[in-house]
Amino acid sequence: MPKRLLTILLHSLSLLPLLLLIINGLGGRLTANPIQAITQRTGQAAVLWLLFSLSCSPLQWLSGWHFAGQARRPLGLYAFFYAALHFLTFAVLDYGLNLSLIGAALLEKRFILVGLLALLLLLALALTSNRAAMRYLGRHWKRLHRLSYAAAALAVLHYLWAVKSDIRQPLLYGSILLILLTLRLPPIRRALIHLRQRS
């Protein structure tokens, strides 16, 4: 498939959750509790796109597919985009920017604190996801962007602590994340690249 088409596909698929949210919102189909529905959907999208973004490098090592490497940044930025929407839904729509209520919720609920931490990490990564920042930061850029692993782990933890009793879905995401991170261990990574070069 030509790269141009792949790029269009990547952006359309990444905007799909937002599009569905808008369509369902206009159609009044966001349940009787629309704010909760928006919170849950944007949160889900943020975690999923983080996992997509983190799948890119292993996929590239294994397949040699260049586009996978190029998709990493936009996918990560979409993850930040949905995480930011998720946070804005919480702070503005849900709590009406009532700072005392938000502050109390932050102090009282470890899952909100962890979620905020993940968002702040993603913010730092999003702000430095451009050529100028890469040039400026040099070799530090790569180190800084390893924080995406921590952000993903915090996001999954946030989800795990937020669900009611049935933790199977966050556990699934956590397992996928664990695999994606394990593949990054240098010996495994080398083995993956070796595997491709031999075949």
Next chain:
Amino acid sequence: MKAIPSSEITPEEVYLSRRRFLKQALVLTGAVALAACAPQSVATNPPGDDGATATGSTDELGDRLTSYQDVTNYNNFYEFTTDKVAVARLSSGFISSPWQVQVGGLVESPKTFDLDDLRARFDRQERITRLRCVEGWSMVIPWLAFPLRDLLNEVRPTADARYVRFESLYDPQQFPGQKDKWFNWPYVEGLTLAEAYNDLTLLATGLYGKDLLPQNGAPIRLVVPWKYGFKSIKSIVKIDLVAEQPTSFWMAAAPNEYGFYANVNPNVPHPRWSQASERRIGELGRRDTLLFNGYAEQVAELYRGLDLKANY
């Protein structure tokens, strides 16, 4: 609320023929299917298209009733699914008649009631109560209900009876969610005897002037308005008077999060949801959560001397 442009207002004749169509549809597909596709309705008197009716339009605090549409389409009922908006659809084929409720345990005269018996013996009345879910949302619902006390007086608890234990139907054929072994089925709930005898403790068989729909716990459910919604167990088949404190479904699932009492209390935080505030379904902002869900006057006495933080 968005203003509706006049171009979108349905002409009367179209509206009326739609009503006729809906009435026929009601005959053809039954009330359940209709409720799922009925247009947004507010508390109406006389009944709207969905047949929902209520004598009152607010609770005793002046809070407006939650719309019939929302009450019947946003349901926590894990026996069907954990997806609140899918319960109405998945439960439409639920068979709640015939139905029996077995009342026994530490009582002088155990009895098994047919639902028709219950309806004939106990006068149901409209009781408008607030329902506060532990997840931080709430509704105001006009139940058709009778006090649990009336039923207990009929079976006469013995002196050893200290708690009432309730059990929902166990039937994975009808309740697909019960095939999920993650949870400990059937659903069980419990009250102290004093709580069970309180004026506010109701057995509901209807809402909005109609019999309960499956998604709301047909054909009979508990209503304990000063406790989080999960205490108000649905589709009850068994009520036992017991000496020991029953372990409820949610106590078994997550004992550090859900206690036996589960009284609505803004001062006792839950690890997941803010209990200091809540969203009333149909409203956008948050409102403060009231101690005992606003029923402190009627129930605070029950907990005199009890540490509510330790006994959450």
